[in-house]
């Protein structure tokens with residue numbers, strides 16, 4: 001393991017390419033396939049058929065080598081492929097940060113949306129290359145690819161943040177995004 005993985009780490013530069021959505025050096029990459037997204041799409045049968053079929057990669061998350069520890073500021077690039085399951089656009093699982101930490105996203109490539117839910121209020125931000133989306137403390141967040149090519153964004157978050165995925169399974173996200181007419185998309189209530 002390179003020395004800079006262990007805190008405290010020394011200053012260093014990361015080469016960042018917005019077009020290819022890559023970081024160098026890079027840390028671990030997480031790959032989420034359809035089978036990893038159980039309970040998230042409203043159309044469970046469509047999800048199950050896809051997960052049991054070709055089980056496509058829905059998104060990947062490549063991390064920088066900054067550790068997820070207190071006082072560090074790790075970064076990652078998420079790339080969500082274009083697609084829909086039961087009409088619902090491909091998306092990340094979505095999570096809440098347990099101690100209500102804030103986060104910023106910078107859209108890099110493609111067309112996306114940043115859905116946020118604080119348990120009562122829902123917000124949707126259109127994310128086009130160059131858009132910074134601010135996620136205030138206490139807002140669960142999920143990203144959606146609303147286009148027909150991969151959607152990539154950079155995330156920067158406190159290393160102490162942690163990821164609570166159970167919160168979204170319990171509370172939902174307020175809205176869901178569906179493929180619409182003429183290349184657009186529709187936002188509908190979470191439960192149908």
Ligand code: PAN
Nearest residue numbers: 061076078092093094095155157
């Ligand atoms: C992002 C997300 C990333 C994947 O780096 O973790 O987009 O989404 P899920 O974690 O919901 O699967 C972030 O918000 N980090 O805090």
Ligand code: ZN
Nearest residue numbers: 097103141157
């Ligand atoms: Zn987050």
